[in-house]
Amino acid sequence: MLGWLQRLLDSSSLSPHGICLLWEPELIWLHVASDAVIAAAYFSIPVVLTLFVLKRRDVDFGFLFWAFALFIMACGVTHVLSIVTLWVPIYGIEGLVKAMTALASILTAGILWPLLPKILAIPSPAQLRAAEAALVVESRQRREAEDMLRHAQKMEAVGQLTGGVAHDFNNLLTIISGNLEIAERSLQAQGEAARDRLARAIAHAANGAQRAATLTQRLLAFARRQPLDPRLTNVNRLLAGMSDFFRRTLGEMISVEVVESAGLWQVEVDPSQMEAAILNLVVNAKDAMQGQGKLTIETSNSFIDEAYARQHADVRVGQYVLIAITDSGVGMPREVVEKAFDPFFTTKEPGQGTGLGLSQVYGFVKQSGGHVNIYSEVGEGTTVKIYLPRAHAAAVEAPDNRAAVVGSRGSETVLVVEDEPEVRSYIAETLAELGYAVHEAPDGPAALALLAREPLDVDLLLTDIVMPGMNGRQLADDLRVTRPTLKVLFMTGYSRNAIVHQGRLDPGVALLQKPLSRAMLSTKIREVLDTP
Numbered sequence: 001m002l003g004w005l006q007r008l009l010d011s012s013s014l015s016p017h018g019i020c021l022l023w024e025p026e027l028i029w030l031h032v033a034s035d036a037v038i039a040a041a042y043f044s045i046p047v048v049l050t051l052f053v054l055k056r057r058d059v060d061f062g063f064l065f066w067a068f069a070l071f072i073m074a075c076g077v078t079h080v081l082s083i084v085t086l087w088v089p090i091y092g093i094e095g096l097v098k099a100m101t102a103l104a105s106i107l108t109a110g111i112l113w114p115l116l117p118k119i120l121a122i123p124s125p126a127q128l129r130a131a132e133a134a135l136v137v138e139s140r141q142r143r144e145a146e147d148m149l150r151h152a153q154k155m156e157a158v159g160q161l162t163g164g165v166a167h168d169f170n171n172l173l174t175i176i177s178g179n180l181e182i183a184e185r186s187l188q189a190q191g192e193a194a195r196d197r198l199a200r201a202i203a204h205a206a207n208g209a210q211r212a213a214t215l216t217q218r219l220l221a222f223a224r225r226q227p228l229d230p231r232l233t234n235v236n237r238l239l240a241g242m243s244d245f246f247r248r249t250l251g252e253m254i255s256v257e258v259v260e261s262a263g264l265w266q267v268e269v270d271p272s273q274m275e276a277a278i279l280n281l282v283v284n285a286k287d288a289m290q291g292q293g294k295l296t297i298e299t300s301n302s303f304i305d306e307a308y309a310r311q312h313a314d315v316r317v318g319q320y321v322l323i324a325i326t327d328s329g330v331g332m333p334r335e336v337v338e339k340a341f342d343p344f345f346t347t348k349e350p351g352q353g354t355g356l357g358l359s360q361v362y363g364f365v366k367q368s369g370g371h372v373n374i375y376s377e378v379g380e381g382t383t384v385k386i387y388l389p390r391a392h393a394a395a396v397e398a399p400d401n402r403a404a405v406v407g408s409r410g411s412e413t414v415l416v417v418e419d420e421p422e423v424r425s426y427i428a429e430t431l432a433e434l435g436y437a438v439h440e441a442p443d444g445p446a447a448l449a450l451l452a453r454e455p456l457d458v459d460l461l462l463t464d465i466v467m468p469g470m471n472g473r474q475l476a477d478d479l480r481v482t483r484p485t486l487k488v489l490f491m492t493g494y495s496r497n498a499i500v501h502q503g504r505l506d507p508g509v510a511l512l513q514k515p516l517s518r519a520m521l522s523t524k525i526r527e528v529l530d531t532p
Contacts, residue, residue, distance in 0.1 A: 008096075014089035021086075028086060035079040042076030045069070060122065064111055071108045074101035141311055148314060173515035174493075178426035180206050181518050229511070230268045230368070232391055235299050235321055236260040238271060239278070246282055246295075253292040261300040267321050268391040269368050277361045281325045281384050284358065288329025288382060296326045302387060304371070315371045320387040327383075332376040340374055361386075407522060408435035412529060413456065415439045417447045417463040417475060418491070423516075427462070430518050431525075444470030448478060458486065460529055465492040489528045491516065 021027040046069035053065045078101055081094040123131065184202050239258055246256050278297075285295050302322040309315045332340065341362040361384075365372040369389045376382040414436045418424035421442070428438045439456060441447035444467060451458070461479060463472040470478075476488045493514040510528045512520060 008092040009090075011089040011091065014091060016085060016087050016089045017082075018086045031086060032083050035082045039076045039079040039083075042072050042079065045072045060118075064108075064115065067104075067108045067111055071101070071104040074104050077101075144311060148312065175420075175422040175426060177206060177515050177517060178423070178430065182426070182429065229270050231271060232266050232393055233269050233271050233274065234264070234266055235274075235323060235388075236264050238274060239297060239299070242275060242278065245279075246297075249279075249282060250286050250295060251291065254286065254289055255294045257294065257296045259296065259298040261298075263301070264299055265301050265319065265321050265390040266393075267368075267388040268393070269388060270364075273364050277364045277386070278323070278325070280358070280361050285325065285327035285329060285382070288327050288331075290329070293328035293381075295328075296324075298322075298324045298326070300324075301390075304387065312371065312373075314366070315387075316369075316389075319390040320370065321390060323386040323388070325384045325386075326381060328381045331378040331380050331382055332374070333378055337374050337376050341372075407526070408437075410435065411437075412459045413437040413439065414460045414462050414525070415441065415447060415451075415456070415458045417441045417444065417461065417467070417472065419443050419464060419467045423464075423514075427516065427521065430521055431462075434518075434522055434525075436525075443467050444472070444475035444478075447475060451479070458483070460487045460489060460525060462489050462491065462525070465490050487528050487531075489525060 018028055021031070049065045049069040049072075053059065059065075074097065077097050078094070081090070081097055085091060085094055180202050184199065239260070243256070243258060246258075250256060282295065289295070300322045302320045304315055304317055304320055306317055309317045340358050342359070362372055365386055365388070371387040373385050373387075374382065375385070414431055416424055416427050416431070416438060417440075418427060419442055424440055424442070428440050431438045439450065439458070441450055444463075447461075447463075450456070461476060463475055465472040472490050472492075476486075476490075480486055480488075489510045489512060491512045491514060510524070510531075512524050
């Protein structure tokens with residue numbers, strides 16, 4: 001091996017390459033200049049590659065740059081030796097350098113080909129720009145989702161406050177409106193002039209109590225604390241039943257068009273709350289049109305896809321029934337639309353609105369598992385779109401629950417459990433007037449003690465839900481252990497989770513929403529007692 005290497009490096013019998021060029025100066029210096037330029041370029045490329053890899057240590061396939069740099073460096077050396085061999089015949093050294101260059105080229109190619117698919121997978125500048133644009137869109141959608149989350153958290157916080165206030169306020173309203181009813185019935189013993197005067201005062205007070213009751217209902221609906229009694233509902237049929245009321249409310253200068261979609265799916269909602277939400281939107285549209293224009297109410301089947309759901313964090317993909325209410329009014333700027341569902345926000349003059357109309361709509365729709373959105377342009381009008389989840393259950397005809405008898409049939413006993421003394425007194429007096437035998441208790445333990453002490457035959461338990469200690473649901477469950485046929489009617493001004501879950505009444509639960517009136521008590525009690 002050593003001898004072979006010595007013979008390879010022995011150049012004593014060889015002639016320089018210049019002889020082949022006959023030592024022509026033009027040819028000699030042409031080769032020298034060309035090889036020198038090529039060698040310089042080859043030597044500069046590894047320097048650039050080395051600096052790049054050192055500066056960009058995060059770059060993929062850095063080892064490939066090092067292998068390529070060594071290969072290019074070897075190529076540069078071969079061109080330097082081509083210049084030397086013009087005068088010095090060291091062809092052995094030149095051959096060894098070329099052999100090393102060939103080996104480096106084979107290694108580089110061997111590394112490069114298997115990496116080709118991965119290199120091709122590296123995003124191109126166009127792909128990077130597209131990805132950057134997608135990130136911008138995703139970032140905007142994320143900000144919108146975060147804004148919606150903060151809005152939902154704000155609604156939840158206000159809802160907790162609203163529920164507590166509404167509970168106490170509804171008790172006070174029951175006391176006010178209930179005693180006004182008693183006072184009105186007592187007027188029969190007074191003189192004509194006194195009766196007229198007192199009747200006007202009572203009517204005004206009752207009207208104020210009713211307005212306050214409506215306000216608390218809106219508060220609870222906005223806060224999603226209103227107990228809903230959902231039923232399979234045909235929206236087209238519900239709107240048809242309201243059409244005459246729309247025309248009376250809007251007046252002759254506003255035309256109303258109801259466009260009903262054929263084959264409309266059913267929804268499962270509380271019909272009374274649904275009517276209240278639509279009426280709120282109709283009244284808002286009337287105000288926006290300033291007495292004249294056109295109102296269009298349109299229904300259709302709709303599908304919310306993933307793209308829309310990604311832009312609205314609280315919306316689920318699926319099938320919905322769409323109710324679109326469009327007016328030709330003045331419209332709203334963007335900043336007003338963004339605040340339209342906020343509680344107590346209103347564009348009306350002070351004293352002209354509570355700012356809870358759209359909040360009530362928002363709360364009802366969200367509590368029903370739906371989605372609501374506003375589209376508006378100044379000078380072009382407004383469209384409010386309500387999406388309610390499709391119900392897949394089969395339609396069932398609702399039973400006629402209208403009571404034929406108001407008051408006791410003659411031998412029925414009601415146990416009233418209410419922790420507010422004035423409310424309990426009003427209920428007991430009203431039921432006594434209706435012919436029921438009435439027993440009272442201020443809380444659950446007192447009611448259990450009363451029944452343990454006296455063997456009373458109770459037909460109906462009428463109990464408040466929210467009471468200190470034992471709540472109404474717990475009391476009813478305890479009593480039904482020994483009295484499985486006992487009928488139960490709950491009362492509440494605000495119920496959290498005793499009989500309401502996910503905003504809906506538990507199956508088979510009968511509920512009276514405070515504030516109470518004689519008509520409500522008489523009708524609902526008769527309905528519960530007459531239910532098999």
